[in-house]
Amino acid sequence: MTLIEPAPGGSHAPRPSDPYVGGSWNDGLMRATVSPSLVGRQADFEALEDAYADIVSGSTRTLLIGGEAGIGKTRLVAEFLQSMPPEAIVLRGQSVDFDRDAPPYAPILAALRSLAQEVGEAALFDASGPARDALALLLPELSAGDQSNAPVRGGADRLYDAVAEVLENVAAVRPVVLLVEDLHWIDPQSLGLLRFLIRVVEDSRLLILLTFRSDELGRGSALRALLPELDRNRRVERRELARLDRRQVREMATAILDSPPDEDELAQVYVRTEGVPFFVEELVCCSGVRSIDSFPDSLRDILLARYEQLGEPTQRMLRLLAAGGVRVEHELLVEVCDESAEAIDLAAGEAIAASVLVVDGTAYAFRHALVREAIHDQLLPGERVRFHTRYAQALAVPSGGGGADATAISYHWMAAHNVREAFIASLAAYQQARSSFAFATAATMGERALELWEQVSDAVELAGRTKVELLGEISYVLRNAGESERAILLIDEAIALSDPADAAAYALLLRNKASYLANIGQIGSIDLLRQALAVLEGQPPSVLRANVLGELAARLMLIARFDAAIEMADGAFAEASAVDNRARMSVASNIRGFSRLASGDIEAGIADLALAREYAVGNDSARLRYWVNQSDALNLLGRYEEAVRTAEEGAERARQRGVERTSGAVLLSNVISPLYALGQTQRADEMLDRALELDAPIGFSAPLRRLKVHAVLWSGDRPLAERLLRGWDASLRQQSRLDTQAQLGLALVSGELALARGDAAAAWSDVRVLIEPERHPFAAYDLPLVALAARVLAAARVTGRALSDANGEPRSSGALEGDVRIALSAASVWPTAPAYAAIVDAELGGPRGTGTDPELWQIAIAATADAVAPAQLLPYAQFRLAEALANAGDRAGARAAAHAARDRAESIGMGLIVDSVTELERRVGAATADHRDAPADAASLDALLTERERQVLDLVARGLSNGQIAEQLFISTKTASVHVSNILRKTGATTRTEAAYLSAHASP
Structure with missing residues (x-):
């Protein structure tokens, strides 16, 4: 009797079954069963149940189930999925164990195809919203007859959006559980998509379950690099499955044997398996379990114990299946197997009954990947070539309209050592992956073709391009895959093999290398673009030359070489006009406009930007x-x-x-x-x-x-x-090396942080970029930094700290102030300059040039109240006025200015100013007499304090520190400190002890 029933027409397919329910077949050599109960995983199972309950209530969750091979990840998830209610949609994806040859999006495609079966193809595409075209690119067999043949715009991000949109819309109707197993094998594209889903999908009824072998995360593993990010995500939980202890191993063995095991035998099982559940099952179920002497000695022997006790026809079929991977479709097995359908049924039935294989939908899967790997290692050289050749040939004939999977074909031809066919398949896989924006896989396949190039006599004819052209293409793909360093290595090889006489091709390579260098923050792009222009000198007008001129103009603009950028943009515009390319005319106008504006010719710049908009239409x-x-x-x-x-x-x-x-x-x-x-x-x-x-x-x-x-x-x-x-x-x-905006922006924030911690010298080392020789001014970004530089100079004067010039040589503060004011003067035409100039004057005012002149701060307040000034400047100026007034002995004026600064700062969330005001008020005694003389009763305190502040005050009265208060109220220590500061200010208390006294005497 077979375990697979013939389908109509004589074809056969697996019958659905529970892969974890043990069979009763026993020929006296082996107990063909697995543990009927889940042992040692109750807490993990409950965590899965809790996660599902969360998503039902509308919260997206992700659970990563990790552990070593054989620890029981798949069993745990399978038991959980069997408990799902009927309304849940369960989508399964299996990562393919083809090393770096894993087909792009394989587990995601499997999940989407099962979703199409569940909800219908039309509903699936409707759920994708505006990204329907991208989903059709992933599932061409489902979208036949519904394609506009228009190219998909937006790259991989649009594919990600399409999948996210589908899952969110479907989950709005029914809860969705997306399972992806063996994440350690996952292709880069699928991993990127899952990362996107985990990060972006927040409030959908979606549970993402991921399993992975934690013992296979090598140093360069993409998953290993991703795990810390996932651990920081509040919607993600990671659980590592532990090995079973001796008691749990006894429980599992008893469940399998239907009776308690002999203690000596149990000791041997525990020692040899080290508590790994899969090995426990294999050892307990193999023949001779009642004889300690007959136990398998090695891990390999344990893995092959069941296999070696099967009949030769079944072993032969299992070796053929192992060449196909962990999971092989029944129809594909029929294609590659020489045996009759009945013989396949008999062999499959025996392997299933022995718990070597399980049925997974319409496919056969090894009960554990470790068994598949051990059996694949048994292949003889001749078998390896024959079996992989059969798979490659069978996969080359697509079924179901989905197209041949060229990546898998390439893998099998490589395993079969057929260089010519592997070359052809690798090129096909390269094109296939590139068209679906699977750039990492495309790069892998392209590089494989390059590796095989010299071994194929007619490579140019088969590839339809020269090796230089392929190098250039693959370098571009590597750049898109985020591998710019590798892209540079390949494009360098292409440049070395190229003939500069082929001007267009050579210039394009130079332009692309310039782009790759910029992507990783390396210098050299400008020189390369100039070389490309030199190569194109004397050539007819072209889009390429317009592009090179435009990109050179953009690079010059980014480093604030605005005059040179305008000149290059003029050339780019003329070249684009000559070939009537409006898009390049728009880019040229755009760069020229921003460069003119940034250099101070504001009206001309705005006009050019308007022109850029006009030319950009379409x-x-x-x-x-x-x-x-x-x-x-x-x-x-x-x-x-x-x-x-x-x-x-x-x-x-x-x-x-x-x-x-x-x-x-x-x-x-x-x-x-x-x-x-x-x-x-x-x-x-x-x-x-x-x-x-x-x-x-x-x-x-x-x-x-x-x-x-x-x-x-x-x-x-x-x-x-x-x-x-x-x-x-x-x-x-690194980014600041290529971009003046980035350089000045980083100097500003780094300098402010240094000054906030009281390190004027460190702050000056950041801001003195302003006075570097031969720098190119950039008014809009210079102004905030000029104001900070003045503030740093004032702080250094207060402390007597000596500062240095751009060369590190000590200079007087007066000389440095002169440099700062020169930078300010160069930016004086900018609309925001008056506000910053008033700040600079006030920062450097007063008898010692330390910002103590109240009149100058009054002027700064008026200037920063202008609508063009950033909102943060006004409360800062108000606070500095309060400080100046306090320094002058005008405490009443200081209180009024501090009050105005607090109100403004609180309204825009400037806690740093609020804290500074609180500290100033404490120093100048800002509490009013009314507060100090007010009766200390509960009513008066309730009128002064918020409910949270009253809770904090009660804890202060109990003698708790800020950290202890934070623990009690589940808030941060910083927040607790702010509450305490507010309480002291509002009550007029000068110490925590005084505040505690007020609390005690105000008790009702």
């Missing part, structure tokens, strides 16, 4: 570049509300186009920065945190990171700001 790439520079320009000019509207428009288009993590990230920073300048701190904070979760590449995320450090510092949490900057400092400094 071209999303040019439009996005316009939105980036236009919104940045408006923000720098102090036109904050216009900047927000412009950047929001661009950010939405970037999201729709699927480039939210690149151009979209920059545009989001251009929304957030003017929101802070407007004082809309809460909205800016929320948007900033969401933008950072996109985890954009450093070239696009650097502004967001600087904004985050700055925002945290101004909120009053200096320790957190310090930690953030330490974590990001290396990448931010």
